[in-house]
Each structure stands twice: as structure tokens, then as C-alpha cells.
Amino acid sequence: MTTRATELLRVIHARPGVTRADAARLIGVGTGATTELVGRLGHAELLAETPAAPSGSRGRPTTALIPHPRGPLIAATSITHEQWRVDVVELGGAALATVREDLGDRTGDEVVAAVGAAVSRLRTEYGDRIRGIGIAVPGTVSRDLMLDASNLNWRNVDLAAIWPKAGIFVAGNDATLAASAESHRGAAVGASVALHLRVEAGLGGAVVDGGRVLVGALGAAGEFGHMPFGDPTVECPCGAYGCWGTAVDGSALARLLGHHQPRDPISYARRIIASTDPAPAAATATAATALGRGIAGLVNGLDPDLVTLGGLGTDLLAAAPAHIDQAYRAGLMGFRRENPPPILPSTLGDDGPLAGAAEEAWTALLTTLV
Amino acid sequence: MTTRATELLRVIHARPGVTRADAARLIGVGTGATTELVGRLGHAELLAETPAAPSGSRGRPTTALIPHPRGPLIAATSITHEQWRVDVVELGGAALATVREDLGDRTGDEVVAAVGAAVSRLRTEYGDRIRGIGIAVPGTVSRDLMLDASNLNWRNVDLAAIWPKAGIFVAGNDATLAASAESHRGAAVGASVALHLRVEAGLGGAVVDGGRVLVGALGAAGEFGHMPFGDPTVECPCGAYGCWGTAVDGSALARLLGHHQPRDPISYARRIIASTDPAPAAATATAATALGRGIAGLVNGLDPDLVTLGGLGTDLLAAAPAHIDQAYRAGLMGFRRENPPPILPSTLGDDGPLAGAAEEAWTALLTTLV
DNA sequence: CTTCTTAAGCTCGGATGTAGAGCATATTCT
């Protein structure tokens, strides 16, 4: 439902600390209805008011709307190839607590158990204020919450164990969720259509259209790394040939440099991209060109306002901007070349997936609060 | 706004002739509110009731809800490479009148003038009942309603002249609008995410997500023909290299067969695809393979429920289904191969763009009627 | 043909949410 109450909470979430008067204008209600709304939501412990910063101009001062100190919370979780992390996030996106730990060489089920234990501890601390959980994982999540993460060699890891209770449960691919975060809190704020791409082991991302992440029919959209922009003779671990991901990630750099496939392709790639020696720089340039050419294809097809790059994409953009840009412009349709959508580094960096998990869980929770 | 009244009109539009009782159940209101709603909307000349077909089962018979005989109308317009056409479309999608004419060798401005004159005549006939217009064109429409159609050699044709009055004005690419039609009235009804591709001179299409067409930031989304799935040595008229469109349309067939680029690439391609001689059949198979491979890439990235093919895509699917299917499956990510999204022929055929123009204009109009 | 069963429509009272007018309040400007 989209009641005025939900709209108001959404405004506070998007802009915590918004003044009461601005919020009322944004959702288009008069002062009478605002009094009723703010009173009701305050009484329900969903929002609170503080005296607000003085505006400096004339007129009766208004108050700032902030999350209620006993209001609902979301447990935002991310699992990366190195560590897991759980943040307790209030309305507006601020974190009240953080727990994190390196994965070590735990199995998937052990990591899920550790995360579940951390969530349980947080639930004893915050009680029923924690209304749901959002989880970002480096792999694919099926509808029945089984996780496959080929990069970690995890198969059929059951995420449901993390959150046995009723409430909000959102789980998704890290790149997809990072796209959400980037569009709500990062470099793509204000874009009507934003494309986020994240290079790690492989390449993923998502389109965010009007604030909504396009997740596809099975929740598996955004696997742009498996579009055939690459070399048709290179086989991808997915079984297809010519996947774009195989042309831009750490495996591509290793292939170009004649190295073995690295154990940790992300740290490997960071090292290569940071190197200024000629051979690594040439490999980096080749990957950057492949990245730019593919971005052009996606921009032609999807018509975003802008493109944001996360993960190793940020490194490639910093290391070889000219190669990306040249291939990008060359691949664009003629009419776009004059004013192409900018390619920007992610501003949330490695926090993107966690922030996105918080965003999507909060979005889901807000539709259930009245 | 999404009031109950708008919801009811949307239900009638999606399923004209729906029974009053079913419609009430669909929007979730009780019999009391239904009486009030139907009475109000009938009084406003937005809907009417007819005695409805007998259900055969017990109980008081209900009525069928249909568009009001003096209700609002939309002028749906399509311009193709051969002719223009204007339909007058009522709520529910039925056409009350049709005007059409071959283009001959008129210029773009002359065609727009002819369409404008036809619309004016229809407006004298139907009066203010015609509340807006939807226009499907074989090219790109900028925000200020200037049309570029490279296939027709039209540049900067001003569409605003067709509809000088206030009201709904929706203009879009024919492939994009055909996608909308296919998802509302065609082969993709019921799909949560549908991908429609239309091969004519080049290749375009659109993703429809939950009934909403993804039009992109500039309204130029869906130019999938300019994704670099093709041969990187082939230059596209758009200026880029390796565009997918150049691998599947009439120009691709002519190149494969060593023919000159045909004047009318669509009729030419229809002829080649229909031929059973070995050389044309081989060229058709090559194009079908390129089509299937690209579809796989898009399915990997966009995760639709199903894919519909219009224009020459329908012909290719009929002529070389095995080639499309083999390349499609080979290009899919492993986990999709077991149960791939089906590739279906468009059911609206050449009427798709016109039907989509009607759909999008009606969608826009329905949000303004209360 | 009459009565029963079923599905649907109508009427009315109560609850909810909102808009708008008029008044009250808190600040800055002159």
C-alpha cells in the first residue's frame, strides 16, 4: 500500500533529518494532515522530532524528522570472499552496531551458522526492534534461499538458517545490491535510470529504474558478465563462450599475462592493475578496453543516465581511464557520442553490497509498516 | 494516483467485459463500495453495464462492465516504412475506426501533415471523446518530439504537429511499443518480465517489467541491435562496429549472399528467409544463429520469463527454429539450460506497434481519469 | 409450481483520512 504514512517514512529514510515542513511539501499534504501523520507515526515509535537546525530565514522554525530511538531496525549482512559482516541499521540508513569476522577457511554452512549466531546475539541486544534481514552474497540465491557461490566453492548453502523468524527476509547477489545502494546513497542518486557494474571474480551489476532494482523473473538479472561481448574462443566457467566477464576480470589479466589462474583472482587483479610495469599495464589496458566496449553496448541497449563502476571496475577506471573512455565512445551509437552518460566510480566502494542489503530490506519493511 | 476508481478502469481495460462481481473481487472491494464505484464511473460516462452472459450456475446474475458508448477514446497511430495508420481505440483496446494510407514517396513532414489531417477529421467525428494520441514510429523520438527515422531518411520531423491540443501525447519507437502490446495483449500476457525483440531494418525491442515498459533515461532504451554481439569488423550505420543488428537483418543476409544492399531490406529479407534454395537457406541459418546467440546474452543479463520475436524475427523463428534454439542454448549460463525461457513468435504481428501505441496512451490516460 | 439455495446488489451507519479555513506561535527583518 502507498499510504501517506508510508510515503512520509520513505522520505525520512531517503533523507534522514529532513524538516517536517519539507517532508510535508514533498508528499503533498497540508499542515493539518501533517500534524495528524507525524503525531500518529511518532506515537507508533516510527519517527521522532528534534529541534532542527535554525534555517536563518524568517518564519516559525520547524523540526527535523529522525528515526525513533525505539524504532524498527534491519540487520544488514554481507558475505564477501574475505569476511562476513552484520550491521544493525535504522531508518535512514545509519548503522547502530557492526559485527564482522574473517571467513578463514570455514565452509559455507559454518559461515552461515556464525552469521546466524551473530544475528541472534544482536536480537537479544535489540529485541524485537530488529524486524528483518537483508543479505548480500557473492553468488546466486534461488527462490528457496539456497546460495551458490562458485568463487567460494559453496554449493546449496541454506541461508534460511540465518533468520529463522518471521519478518522481512531479502537476499541477493552482491553486485545487484550494490547497484541499489549506489542509486539510493551513492554516485547514482537522482538518476532516473542507473546502470551499476561490479567487477570481482566475474562481472555483475544491475539496472535501477526509478529507484527499483530490476531483479528479473528469477531474481537472476544483472549477470551482464555473461553477455557475449568477449572473445568467442574463450570458454567461461558458466559453459558458454565469449562471456564478457572473461575479458575484464582477474582471469582475463592472468590469461593475457600467461600466468596461472590465481587462487584469489581479486587480490591478484588489484596487484596487476596497480602495477606500472609495461606487461601488466598492457594487460590492464586490454581489459579496460573490453570493459569500455561492453559498457557502450549496455548503454545503447538500456539507456541509463549514468554508469557506476564498483569492485575492480573502480580500479580499472582509475588505472586506465583513457582506454575505457575511448572504447566506450567508439561503441556508442552516433547520437549518444556528443553527450554520453558518464562512467563514474562507485562512491560506496566495498560497502556497497552491505548498504544495498540494508536498502532493499528497508524498502520491503517500509511497505509493511503503516 | 491509484484510487479504486482507477484500478477498476484498469481492470476493465485489461479485460473488457469482465463481470462486475469479478472486477470487485480483483480490486478487493466489497459490494457496497462496488455499487458506489460503478454508479459514479457510469455517471461519469467512463463505463457501462450490459446484461452479461448467463453463468449457468446459481445465484443472482451479475453484469458485464464495458466501455461507455460516449466514453473517452485514444487515437492510436503507427507509421511504418510502407504506410501510416490511425485507429480510434476505446477502453479495453477495441478499435472503432481505422484510417490508413500508403506513404508513397512523401517526405516525413508531408506524412505528419497527412496523419494530422486524418486525426483532425476523426476529432470532428468523435469530438472531445478523443483525449489523446499514441504514435509508433520506425525510429527514435527525442524529448521534444522530433523524429529521426534513418530507414526512411527522415531527420528532425516534428511530430507535435499531429496533435496540437492538450491531452495525452505518447510517442515511441515501434519495437518498444510492440513490446508493450505483446505484454498486455499478446504472447507475453502474464509474464512478470518479458523481453520482446523486433527485427526489421535493424533490431530493436524492449523489456517489460511488471507491465511497465523500460524506456530508459532518454526514452531510447531497447536498441539491442547496437549491442556488440556481432562481427567486430562490420561497421554499422550507427558508427560503431560489431552491432548485433548488422548480423541478423536484411543487410546481413545481403552481405552473406554477396548481394547489393537492398532498397527495401524488409521485403528483401522476407523473400530470402522464405526461400528454400541452399544459398539463401544457409544465409538464413547464419542470421538465425546470430539471433539465438544474442538472445542468450540478453536472457543471461536481463532474466526474462520469456522472449517474443516480432517482425522478421517471427520469420526467422519459423524458418530456422533449430539454428536459433541451438545457438540460444549454447549461449545460456549453465543453470538456465535445463529450463530456458521460451522464445515465442509475436501474436500481434505487424499490428504490434499500433496496439502498443494504444496501450501506452491508454495507460497514461487512465492515470488522469478519476 | 413452489420452496430452497446461492450469488450478487443495495442501503445505511460507522470509521478513516484528508483538505481547507482560521487562528496561534516562533522566528527574522526593519
Added chain:
DNA sequence: AGAATATGCTCTACATCCGAGCTTAAGAAG
């Protein structure tokens, strides 16, 4: 201090919707 300005509160009017109870129109059963 008084004017100007912006905001908040109270109260009335109105629209919408839900649910209960009654009415209506068909098929089924006898």
C-alpha cells in the same frame, strides 16, 4: 516594538470505504 514570514494546531466538511443486514434474481429440488 511591530511587521513580515513560515510553520503548527484545531475544527469542520467531505469523500471513500467497510461491514451488517436486507433485497433481488437466478438455478436446483421436491
